[in-house]
Amino acid sequence: MKKIFILLQKEFIQIFRNKTILPIIFVLPVVQLLILANAATQEMKNIKLAIVDYDCSPESRGLIEKFTFSKFYAIIPVERSTKKAIKLIDMGYADAALIIPNSFGAMANRSESIKLQLLTNAINITSAALINRYTSSIVLDYATNATVEFGKPTISQASIRHWYNPTLDYKLYMVPGILVILVTIVGMFLTAINIVREKELGTIEQINVTPIKPYQFIIGKLIPFWVIALAELMFGLVIARVVFNLNITGSIPLLFGFAAIYLIAALGLGLILSTSASNQQQVMFMAFFFMTVFLMLSGLFTPTESMPSWANWFNKINPLFYFMNVNRMLILKGSDFSNLWPNFLAISIIATVVIIIAIKRYKKTS
């Protein structure tokens, strides 16, 4: 215990004396949250829509007006030529083209089913799907309005309500995920680099000739960055609250409880990497590789449900997957321990295994 205390004392002196590490720890979360939460949005604004109106009836003009008033669209007027509209898409001046058939007004009056054509640039599948959804919802909306005017319903509409994130604010979905990246980077990278730096400077040799036990050394290296990463999480949550108005629906102690176990796994992983690397370049490269794989599969950007089965299988040992899960369930949905315990169990097992490997891998003799 005394030796661990001595190690901690030395580690904290070094961290607080380092002129670059503290600013990084506190500037990083602000930048990441502000930039990434906004950049990683799946909302679309300013969809460039070319509308080809073959009808030119009051009804078709009413529809076009709907699009013009929507903040999501920028309307590009086109002559009555589908070919020209396609050319606009080809050249990148338009994202999509909506073709209104010449019978639109007449069919609307007769309450017949109307077919409009939408041509979309689908190079970016996500944005194409969004354009389809937005556009058809506006057309549907217009048709329902028309129903009231003409007395007969043309199209029935399902009513959708989104739970936990009622306005489908993508930022609220991203922020908990970005917090996960944040504490992982700070914890895992700092720990890994710290030990490799001692190898580079040769100071670890002076430690290795002392009677210190591997577990003492590992714990002494782990705790400082564990504390820093937890402080980072707190800091990030405050920013999320202030800037994005993120409300933590679930229990905060439970969130920190999970983060505490998760960080043992993440930092332990950093320690394992540092025992395999002999310089900072190598360890950075390895940490970056693992971070990317873990992150992509964790479900930050894409739902894990749609991933192949091997990815879901891999996620069973992916600490980031569990933290991503728990963070969102707890922050957005307000899940309590009775819902989250399988995640707690899994992360505890992972953390234990990782720490044991890290201690075993640290050898004083080469």
Added chain:
Amino acid sequence: MIKTIEVDKLTKKFGSFTAVDNISFSVSSGEILGLLGANGAGKTTTIKMLCGLLAPTSGKIKVAGYNAYLQAEQIRTRIGYMSQKFSLYNDLTVWENIHFFGGVYGLWGKQLKLRAEALIDDFEMRPFMNLTVQSLPPGWRQRIALAVSLVHNPPIILLDEPTSGVDPIARRMFWETIHQISANGTTALVTTHYIDEAEYCNNVLVMVDGKLVAAGQPNELKSLYNSTTMDDVFLSLARNENTKI
């Protein structure tokens, strides 16, 4: 005399390269043994095996009566080691370094403070004890490294080229300190490539290309090789070895 270090047929190979080739020697308590050799002769590899940083390929090592493979931890509490490469924490002060290593060796509280104070005074470091190590000149840094290696009062010290990069006056001071320590019964094994420093040792070993080519008191070696200085002894040994190849 009690043998504090016993080395028997020690060999270390790195792949096909033999860094240390079947060497045997022993050191008595209170003795200053100089391990001489050119760069790459195998001095550092030998000393690293003695303090348990490197595992030997074959051979036996006994330090302070303990077997180096089976009882490495017992040995670690009884040796002080000073690495060839400066390996204290540059961003910590002199006091913090001594305090930290003392703590790692198991000193605590008042005992630790007293020991650190004593070392600060013995090595006349009080004026700059609160400066970071990196702000001090190399000669002083080496003195601090020596002080740190003594923090737990080890009966054996292993010093790997402690005087490299140190000016002649500081080197002389260094050797005076080593003599003081050995007068108190501490065994010292010192490697060096400054051949003139052999004169400060009770006994010397000369290593060439991993092999032990000569051993004895400096005066014995000088008369044996018909030389007036250790430099000449070393040169004739090293040349001899080269002509054999």
